[in-house]
Amino acid sequence: MDQLNNVEKIFTIIDNTATILKEELSCSYLEAIAETGENIFQNAILQEEVSELSKKRLEKEYNSIQFDRFSVEEIRKAFQLSVLKGMKEATQPNHQMTPDAVAIFMSYLVGKFTEGINGFSILDPAVGTGNLLTTILNQNQAKISSSHGVDVDDLLIKLAYVSANLQQHSIQFFNQDSLQPLFVDPVDVVVCDLPVGYYPDDIRASSYELKAKKGHSYAHHLFIEQSMNHTKAGGYMLFLIPNQLFNSDQAAELNAFIKENGIIQGLIQLPLSLFKDEKAAKSILIIQKKGDNVRIPKQALLVDLPKFSNKAAMSGIIQRIDGWFKTEKQSTH
The missing domain is CATH 3.40.50.150 (Vaccinia Virus protein VP39)
Structure with a gap:
């Protein structure tokens, strides 16, 4: 069960922060996933146009888990789940993922x-x-x-x-x-x-x-x-x-x-x-x-x-x- 829980934990962080960024940047959910993924990797909030309040909300989310504690497969699966969610919203025929x-x-x-x-x-x-x-x-x-x-x-x-x-x-x-x-x-x-x-x-x-x-x-x-x-x-x-x-x-x-x-x-x-x-x-x-x-x-x-x-x-x-x-x-x- 643990692995599933870990995948869910990572997915929840990506999903919550992408949703905040989607609103702030007026972009699609898929674009927001790329933005939040970059933030997690760089360990910084890179989007200058984000309001102070949203910055605090993002920081709270990012700080709630430590990514280096998870396996690469857990990270891949969680990221994939968020991308699948984004693809359902913006169905383009070339945006298909290999099952x-x-x-x-x-x-x-x-x-x-x-x-x-x-x-x-x-x-x-x-x-x-x-x-x-x-x-x-x-x-x-x-x-x-x-x-x-x-x-x-x-x-x-x-x-x-x-x-x-x-x-x-x-x-x-x-x-x-x-x-x-x-x-x-x-x-x-x-x-x-x-x-x-x-x-x-x-x-x-x-x-x-x-x-x-x-x-x-x-x-x-x-x-x-x-x-x-x-x-x-x-x-x-x-x-x-x-x-x-x-x-x-x-x-x-x-x-x-x-x-x-x-x-x-x-x-x-x-x-x-x-x-x-x-x-x-x-x-x-x-x-x-x-x-x-x-x-x-x-x-x-x-x-x-x-x-x-x-x-x-x-x-x-x-x-x-x-x-x-x-x-x-x-x-x-």
Whole structure:
């Protein structure tokens, strides 16, 4: 129970102070979360326009708990809860967060695929509020040497930056269109909850192999190509993809591109119960970029996940996945 209580304690402070700042600064709740997170991190009230009375109220809230007493996961979860609250108020389709259970499961997969690799670099080219990336960092902290996040939305990346600071992660963030040239060297692992839809910049899209023959190109296809370009030979890409990815009118080109440059290591279908609408259902696609010692698995890891709440079924699936890794690792030696 304690952890839940701690998450609730931190959430209450963020929520109360963000509500005060929202009124004082006449801004949205999401913007106020970024402001209050910065105050907590800097241990100061940075907004000059805040009235003396509100300053006192804020100080009282901030002083009521000591943030360094909490675990990074407790801080991440509390921050995520406040962001989810803010997103409900301002529903924008691109303001979606990777569900917690999915982020934790992807962290587990990153850990398994990078077993034996010391100090790997990681990139999320659609980092959003940073929830997926910081979840992976929290679970694989000792193994990650450098991490990078890119997002075109300046509010989302500000929230990601504040969240990373509160969790004391050193992540390099870039506020830019991820399909423009990136200032990130190729990494060992790319993770991405793919933004699905059309990419409006046809001129930029024309430099990609996966551009549409006519009309706008699919952003999610271009993200896969951009990720491939920014992954080292032998490195891994873990994408959260729409289940319909390989059924679209441009699926043949996508398939050919993946086949030419990488090897599909696995495809894991997420439980349909996670999604309001079956059409919005997603899977995790794992691709390894071709390289000298990269071999095709005897059998790709193909799994249909049960509900995350079904502990017994999940435990069986985890055993099966662990078994797959053992078999594959043995056959590489």
